[in-house]
Amino acid sequence: MERELLLTGIGGQGVQLAAQVVARAATLEGRDVMLFGVYGGVMRGGNSDATVVVGDGPVQAPPIVSHAWSALALHPRYWEPLRVRLVPDAVVVVNSSLFDEPVEMPRVFEIPATQVATEELGNPMAVSMVATGAYVALTGLVSLDSAIAAMEESLPAYRRQHAAANAAALQAGADLVDALAAPAWPGLTAEAPA
Numbered sequence: 001m002e003r004e005l006l007l008t009g010i011g012g013q014g015v016q017l018a019a020q021v022v023a024r025a026a027t028l029e030g031r032d033v034m035l036f037g038v039y040g041g042v043m044r045g046g047n048s049d050a051t052v053v054v055g056d057g058p059v060q061a062p063p064i065v066s067h068a069w070s071a072l073a074l075h076p077r078y079w080e081p082l083r084v085r086l087v088p089d090a091v092v093v094v095n096s097s098l099f100d101e102p103v104e105m106p107r108v109f110e111i112p113a114t115q116v117a118t119e120e121l122g123n124p125m126a127v128s129m130v131a132t133g134a135y136v137a138l139t140g141l142v143s144l145d146s147a148i149a150a151m152e153e154s155l156p157a158y159r160r161q162h163a164a165a166n167a168a169a170l171q172a173g174a175d176l177v178d179a180l181a182a183p184a185w186p187g188l189t190a191e192a193p194a
Contacts, residue, residue, distance in 0.1 A: 009074030014128030133173025
C-alpha cells in the first residue's frame with residue numbers, strides 16, 4: 001500500500017522542510033519512501049511543491065504522481081494545479097490563515113497555521129511545522145515522535161538552534177486536530193498507533 005502526499009506553498013514557508021520531515025520520519029519507522037521537491041528559482045514568494053510517497057513495501061510511484069491520497073497546502077497561490085491531482089476523497093490540510101476561499105473537497109481540515117505560528121508561538125518561520133504536526137496527527141502516516149526526530153535530523157547545522165521551536169510547532173499543530181481523524185493505514189486507531 002502506498003500513500004501520496006502533495007505539498008504546496010511559496011518559497012520561504014518551509015514546504016521542502018515539511019516534505020523532508022515526513023519522508024525521513026517514514027524511513028525512521030521502516031517504511032519505503034520517495035521524495036521529490038520542485039521549487040522556483042527565487043527564494044521567497046515563488047512556487048514550492050513537493051511529493052512524498054510512503055509505502056509499506058517498495059515504492060512503485062514515479063517521481064511525479066498523477067493522483068494523490070492527501071495534500072498539505074500552505075498558500076493558495078499554487079493550490080489549483082495540485083488540487084486537480086487529488087483523488088475525490090483526499091485528505092487535505094489547508095492553512096486557513098491564508099486561504100480566502102473555502103476548499104470544496106469532502107475531507108478538508110482547516111488549520112490556522114500562520115496565525116498559530118505568529119500569534120501563539122511567536123515564530124512566523126514555523127508555519128510548515130504547525131501544518132505538518134496537524135497532518136501527521138490527523139493521518140498517522142508517521143507518528144509525531146518520528147516527525148520530531150526527523151525534523152531534528154533534517155535541520156542543517158546552521159539551523160540547529162531552531163529545533164526546540166520547531167518541535168513545539170509540530171506539537172501545537174497536532175494539538176489543533178482530533179488524532180487519527182483521517183487514518184492513512186488500515187486498522188490505525190488512536191488506541192493502536194503504527
